[in-house]
Amino acid sequence: MDYPTLKLLHFMAAATWLTGMVGSGIAVALHDVLASPGGRSLLANLRTWNRWVTSPAMLATLAAGLTIALQAGWLVMSWLRIKLALVCALVILHGWLSRTLHQMAHVEPPPTPPALLRFSAPLVFVTGLTIVLLALTKPV
Numbered sequence: 001m002d003y004p005t006l007k008l009l010h011f012m013a014a015a016t017w018l019t020g021m022v023g024s025g026i027a028v029a030l031h032d033v034l035a036s037p038g039g040r041s042l043l044a045n046l047r048t049w050n051r052w053v054t055s056p057a058m059l060a061t062l063a064a065g066l067t068i069a070l071q072a073g074w075l076v077m078s079w080l081r082i083k084l085a086l087v088c089a090l091v092i093l094h095g096w097l098s099r100t101l102h103q104m105a106h107v108e109p110p111p112t113p114p115a116l117l118r119f120s121a122p123l124v125f126v127t128g129l130t131i132v133l134l135a136l137t138k139p140v
Helices: 003-029 037-072 078-106 120-137
Strands: none
Touching: 003 037, 003 078, 003 120, 037 078, 078 120
């Protein structure tokens, strides 16, 4: 696959992944509101979206990004290592959010999410912006 196509795939998959994570983060932040039967239905729909859209987008982001980095020879660059550390943090957060959504939908009574997860939506947004800035500027 040529570079422009890979770059477009990487960008679109990352945008899908991160917006899905922001949506999951908002749902976790609203855990009290979503404890109702209607909220549980919304959580079930969000979990389905997470399973069939957000998670595959994460995998596509990782695959396309790694391919681009290998083709460009960027793996030795400091900016990419910082970016990869941030991406790894997002992957871990994605798994944590997915697990929490599952617990919120299926455990009675729904557990109160940890404080970090209640602030995960803005954390994902800021981390995503930082990753974009590193990719655009390639500073170090």
